[in-house]
Amino acid sequence: MSRISSIAVLLAILAFDADAASARAEDSPDGGRIAQRLLDTLRETNGVPGMAAAVWRDGRIIWDGASGQRDLASGAPVTRDTLFRLASVSKVFTVAAVARLAEQGRIDLDAPVQRQLPWLGANWPAITPRQLAAHVSGLPHYQPVDATRGSRRYATGRDAVAIFAGRDLLSPPGTAYSYSSWGYTLLGAMVEQAAGRSFPDHVAAEVAPGLAIRADATDSGDAHAARAYGFDQGRVIEAPRHDYSYTWGGGGLGGTASAVAAFGGRMIDGRVVRPESFDAMLVPVRLADGNLAGEDGYSVGFGWRIGVDSDGAAFVHHNGVTLGARSTIGLWRGERTAVSLLSNASWVSRMEPTAQMIAAPFRAVPAGLVSAPCPRGARRYSGTFGDSAVAGVVRFRLEQGLCIGIAEQHPAMRAYFGTAPQRTDAALTIVGLDARGGLARAGLVNPFGIADLRAQADGSFAADVTATRRLVLRFDQPGR
Structure with a gap:
């Protein structure tokens, strides 16, 4: 120092x-x-220039906090209406969309993706939506060749899938856990195929109706959208423009802290998918060798990360990180409590323990x-x-x-x-x-x-x- x-x-x-x-x-x-x-x-x-958090409990948002600035140049503050990039927290909306369509018989979670997307044409062994959601499909994550992936707009999920459809799998489906946002691009394309409309539109209308959840608006000129920032040796810098149409389902949504927490509450209340569907989403996936899929002390179900908090209470969550964003959503389903924490910069952090502490004043004393x-x-x-x-x-x-x-x-x-x-x-x-x-x-x-x-x-x-x-x-x- x-x-x-x-x-x-x-x-x-x-x-x-x-x-x-x-x-x-x-x-x-x-x-x-x-x-x-x-x-x-x-x-x-x-x-970090700006942050927001919210806590949902027993059917309503009980606290909605904002701190700092959404735009350093204008000095505009973060408010309850500020839209942040959700990064990979987008994935829990994706699996909700897929599970909801499965309830309606429009997606088969255990049938090969190739059979449900006849246009795919990829030379892969059979991969199921369930394997994609748990990151056990063998599909790679972003690779060096993807360095410029946010430089253009993709009209559809099908167009975005073409980016990686010709690549080899890292491992046979079902044999290894390997985090892959490209797998969620593919799930997003399945949602579009089954729903007959764009992924962000379907999420807004069917998965999170009435909530401030939409396609990332950071560079759109939306007056409520936070600017995106990063750091260079402790100095705040503005992040470059980035188009997330290559992976709406993997990391391309935006929303407010209260909307994210309220979505978690709706999942707890069975208002997005049926309770028995959410039960199934929270069953840890096992690999072909019998080991649980997952890392860093959590297992993975149908998209959600499954673990416990510091007191051993069941806790499911998902984190996100991308240019200009660090995010998390966490649920104590048994307590009917949800928490979200969003920020407009990418920073090294322990997001789920931090969100748990933000929610601690509203939970029972251990x-x-x-x-x-x-x-x-x-x-x-x-x-x-x-x-x-x-x-x-x-x-x-x-x-x-x-x-x-x-x-x-x-x-x-x-x-x-x-x-x-x-x-x-x-x-x-x-x-x-x-x-x-x-x-x-x-x-x-x-x-x-x-x-x-x-x-x-x-x-x-x-x-x-x-x-x-x-x-x-x-x-x-x-x-x-």
């Missing part, structure tokens, strides 16, 4: 202390206030939390970050009833986070989730997202910042 950055962090901590005297512990924030604090802090920490007071007297922390010993300055205060802490990054943290292109030098922020000011559980906001920080029985606090980096902290408390 440069001397200037170190001074900036120290000034932020000093300003934080100066503000502490005006905080009112008697203000008891509701879930929306906590979620908004988490969202705003995340955006400030990672430098059992077994260790009670811990806000360590307002602490001035330093010590502990471990992965295998590295860490220590640094920390300050806590009560802010509208919440325990809030700011901790400077140790060099080991800066080195780890610094591998990402987005801003990575911001101090870590600890946002307690207890409206009474305790610190049994908190969101640890860091450059890669929001980690679940929890008090431990030995007096320490721990969070899995990434799958390979656990942070354990102890806060000194003079006089104790």
Whole structure:
């Protein structure tokens, strides 16, 4: 970290202390206030221009948050109506469209795609829609030859399929998991064939009617569409124009955070496909050798990623990343709760744990939390970050009833986070989730997202910042 950055962090901590005297512990924030604090802090920490999130529960959107700017040039803010690129979150709309058409007898999930698309003409073994949805068809993902794929408009899904129809499969169908957006281009073409209209039009009319879900509008001039950004060594840059007509079904849709969360809620409520169809979509797919299809700790069903959250509750989700977008949708079907998180830049992140923390203020408090007071007297922390010993300055205060802490990054943290292109030098922020000011559980906001920080029985606090980096902290408390 440069001397200037170190001074900036120290000034932020000093300003934080100066503000502490005006905080009112008697203000008891509701879930929306906590979620908004988490969202705003995340955006400030990672430098993403604009973000939005929403939580659906029991039939309605109960919180809809917006933060930052949708357009840096004009200064236009993100609002509840801002349309973001959904990237691969588009895939859950695609599998819903396919499953709905299957219910109507217009697509056969287990019949070869070649039989259902007579024009395909590809020299492949038989591939089924079910295999395409689970990424076990053997079709490749984008390859170097596809580098300019967003430079032209494709009139139909059939035209887009021609891009890869002559390529070899990576493996025999059903034998290996290999993520493929081209497979979803093919599913989108099947939807168009069965429905008799364009894929985006069919999704808007039949899969997400009344919701702000449509073809990506980023470069269309739509007044509600967010601009697309990226990063170059921490500096925000505008992403080049990109046409997603080559894969509407794989990553070409756009929408608002509330529309994405509401779609998840409709899936839970059986309003998109029948409950028994959704049951079948959430059955993990097995490969020919009996192993489950999937990676990174989740298995894959009919498009959805199937796993559990940090407390073992069943959680299904899908993430997305593309030029100018990072996105996720997650469902706790048993709790009738859905969450979405969207952003207008591509950044290195842990999206599903971050979305889970955004939704945490609206869910039941997990059992077994260790009670811990806000360590307002602490001035330093010590502990471990992965295998590295860490220590640094920390300050806590009560802010509208919440325990809030700011901790400077140790060099080991800066080195780890610094591998990402987005801003990575911001101090870590600890946002307690207890409206009474305790610190049994908190969101640890860091450059890669929001980690679940929890008090431990030995007096320490721990969070899995990434799958390979656990942070354990102890806060000194003079006089104790």
